[in-house]
Amino acid sequence: MGIIKRHQLIVLCIALVLSLTAYGCLDSPSGVDENTNQFVSTATPGTSAEVFLTDSSFTRLELEIDYMPGHQPSQQALDSLKSFLQTRLQKSEVVITTPTEVQSGGGGTYSADEIRAFEEEYRDTYTDSRDHTLHAYFLITDGKFQEQNNVLAIAYFNTSMAFFGETVEEASSGIGAPPREKIEGTIFQHEFGHILGLVGNGTPTQSDHKTAGSAHCTAEGCLMEPSVETTDFFANLFDGSIPDLDAQCIADLQANGGK
Structure with missing residues (x-):
């Protein structure tokens, strides 16, 4: 499990799943609600994995980024993300728009509910099922995660x-x-790996490499190791290179329509 304690991670993941369940359910592999014929952007993470991985519904991906003052993302990090997405997605084009500064949320700590409220206030672009572009969203806050202070990031919607x-x-x-x-x-x-359904949470696993109680990879050194989204990884295990996906995670993505 890495350095983060197993029971803490399980509790965190359960809390997130329970808190997000009420915000959208989606069974269609196209990502479109069959009742309204609209794309659902408030389903649980991994629900739209196939839509991201393939070009059957949307041929283009566009990522909108909002950041609170003092936390503009580095261009080097965005470039590496774009390369990662181009390598794994069957999209004709991947676009990361120029990050936009938004108002501070007040600093301190933010809950999952507050994060969702910030998105509702600041997000501009959503996926239209009649269009060819799939839209994703990043919010970079000026605080910490209320539920667990050493967590660096969360995927909270699909x-x-x-x-x-x-x-x-x-x-x-x-x-x-x-x-x-x-x-x-x-x-x-x-x-983004979680948005793509890793591990075993929207993209089915082709082999036994899913951690018990969380959507992470058991392979040491994999990008989807559980400790990667916490400060523990960078304090103790990080060698300065962004980890690659393990071969098992890549096989999962390919089996679900990715590269």
Whole structure:
């Protein structure tokens, strides 16, 4: 399980799943609600994995990024994320729009409910089932995650991810700490991995490599290791290189329509 304690991770994941369940359920592999014929952007993470991985419904992916003051993402991290997505998705084009600064939420800690409220206030682009573009969303906050302070990021909807800027800054400060752009690049890709249904949470596993009680990979050194989304990984295990997906995770994505 890595350095993070197993019971803490299980409790966190259960709490997130329970809190998100009421915000949208979606059975259609196209991502479109068959009753309304509209794409659902408030389903649980991993629900739209096949839609992201394939080009059968949407041929283009566009990522909108909002950040609170002092936490603009580094271009190096965004470039590495774009390369990751181009490598794994069957999309003709991947676009990361210029990040936009939004108002501070007040700092301190933010709950999952507050994150969802920020998205509702600040997010501009949503997927239209009649269009060719699939839209995803990043919010970079100026605080920490209320439920667990050492968590760097969460995927909270099927198209939405949040990053906790204060925690990222702490992980990248001090003598010998990894540079911020490397931490950002790692957690950007890790959380997008959850949107793509890893591990065993929207994208079926082709082999036994899912951790007990969470959607993470058991393979040591994999991008989807559970400790990667916490400060523990960067304080103790990070060698300065963004981890790659293990072969088992890649096989899962390919079996679900990705590259």
